[in-house]
Amino acid sequence: MRIALFVTCVNDLVFPGTGRAVVEILERLGHTVEFPAEQSCCGQMHANSGYRAEAMPLVRRFVDTFAEYEAVVAPSGSCVAMVRESYPRLAADDPGLAERVAELAPRTYELSELLVDVLGVTDLGASFPHRVTYHPTCHGLRMLRLGDRPLRLLRAVRDLELVELPGAEECCGFGGTFAVKNAGVSGAMLADKCDSVCSTGARFVAAADNSCLAHIGGGLSRRSDRPGTGGDQPGVRAVHYAEILAGTVRTPASTVGGTK
């Protein structure tokens, strides 16, 4: 199957390890991954902040870049939700574009959808000997309805202890520009999310979206450096679940958490 990887702008710059992990997983399964270099950003930040005019060129660009592929996969619930849920709305008054969106949107998958629904695999032969908890991000949960797909993938990982996250379905408080425009409320929501994560005793919190993870990871990082807890002590780390799935017994996931 000709699978195109949409790595997303945040991943490209800040979390390239997630993209590398997706490549690793799909190639291990025997698929050829292509990375169309024309890609950039799905336009979510623009559209959700009200900048529709600025988002539209990016919508067109995404459609141009990926139209020819059988399947497009992105390791980001919110970017896939943007394509599947918001593109049809944004393209509504341009019939030509709307038609192309209608064709492409159903072939655009979040990683766990591609693996479980399209490729029919849950056991990727991964190994990750740590205690992990999973945060289902809002777009994955309520827009894409990913359900337990990521959890099924994680449960099949050798030596991984999956622990339930209390209040898992509550928003972490990221919300794109919300985190800056309403930093106070965002911080309060983040504090509660970090409390829940820490209460599990997990070493890693995983999710399907690096934007939310950057926010949660940033909160956890600040906590781990609190005076008295010993500056560089490793706290709980935020990690994209793809990076967990990429690790095997022979090649452990080395990039996890820092992705540098």
Add this chain to the structure above:
Amino acid sequence: MTGTGNIVARQPFPQAAKVRLADPQLRSNLRRATHTIRDKRLRVVGELPDWEALRVSGAAIKDDVLARLPDLLDQFEAAATAAGATVHWARDAEEACAVVTRLVRQTGTDEVVKIKSMATQEIGLNEALEAAGIAAVETDLAELIVQLADDQPSHILVPAIHYNRRQIRDIFAERMPGVDVSALTDEPAALAEAARRHLRAKFLSARVAISGANFAIAETGTLVVVESEGNGRMCLTLPETLISVVGIEKLLPTFGDLEVFLQLLPRSSTGERMNPYTSMWTGVSDGDGPQQMHIVLVDNGRTETRADPVGRQALRCIRCSACLNVCPVYERVGGHAYGSVYPGPIGAILSPQMTGPDAGANRTLPYASTLCGACFEACPVRIDIPEVLVHLRQRGVDAHRGRPSAERTAMGAMSWVMRDRRRYAAALRAARRGAAPLRLGGRRDHVRHLPWPLSGWTGTRDAPLPAAQTFREWWAGRGRG
């Protein structure tokens, strides 16, 4: 004509939120209360196998009402008038208050009892009556608490949600006329008993009652009030004159349509299968109930809201408050931060539409959300609140295109860079290089302080740094791509 009254935020949301965030007692009260109702709602909604179909019906009936609103209003007026009621029309809050004040004056009384009603709060009726020398007594327990405390409601359904039992006991002890302080504990039964004694006297002496309505049926001219305590029913039966203040979107075409909403509303709002009291009245009848009945139909920005094809779905709202109870933002700051009698997710889309986005600080309300979608999922009439939030943000951005703004410049620049492969790759390289000195030899992957505008981020959390190698650089290094 845009709406007026208690639907205008005086302070930008982030600022108002900051004040509330600093109150840990408020936060824990809100958390406990919203989670309790939330869990109850989930349980009773889960009992109905046809819940989704009911939601779809509720939305469809309300959409039909909005499509045919002028005709249905005419029909309602004719039916209500034929049944002996008098119908009045008010374009905004001031007009509505003036009509009600005149009607109360005509009866010669200076005290009225009130049934909990969002419409009267919206138009600021109590304040207007007080200015005219008329005392309005709230008979809903929570509303009474708020009134005695000289406070504003913090929730659509549970106006006193921000107080706990101990705080309520103190308010009663201090403010309730004639209360027996020595017998007053913070037990719910003791508090309810004190309120009952206080209100009984009012019910027996009041000659005028003021209500809102949950539904108004066009076919028959009937008004419907749904409540839990029964105080409303006392107000609806004892006084000689009844004045009902009703938003024009409250209509339902036929009596049969009620069936859908009497299932949707109680389960969504209080988590009950059925609400304890449903009162319906159609005009007047000799020797039974009020002998004078006035219905004030209030527009107050609803016609303008209806004119927006995306935003109009906000007018489907049946004020169940389910969206408030599931909203993570509301849970942290409570209702006052929204500056309107309509708080939470529905307030964030309704208030700026009713008043126009530039009234007071209402322009900040569509940003008071992470777009997490919990409100849409909970809404019994399927109002896609996140969709409307984004739509209103867009309307705001487009309306102010002429003015310079740092944000628009940044958004425009980013869009320009991102739509070209070379520009984009160069920008990624530049960002990575710019971050390199912050990474302290690759040891750190987070940074504690960033300069403005990113300082908004590092105020509450560390920021991740761009990686040493972008993904596309890595990919190119593999000898492909």
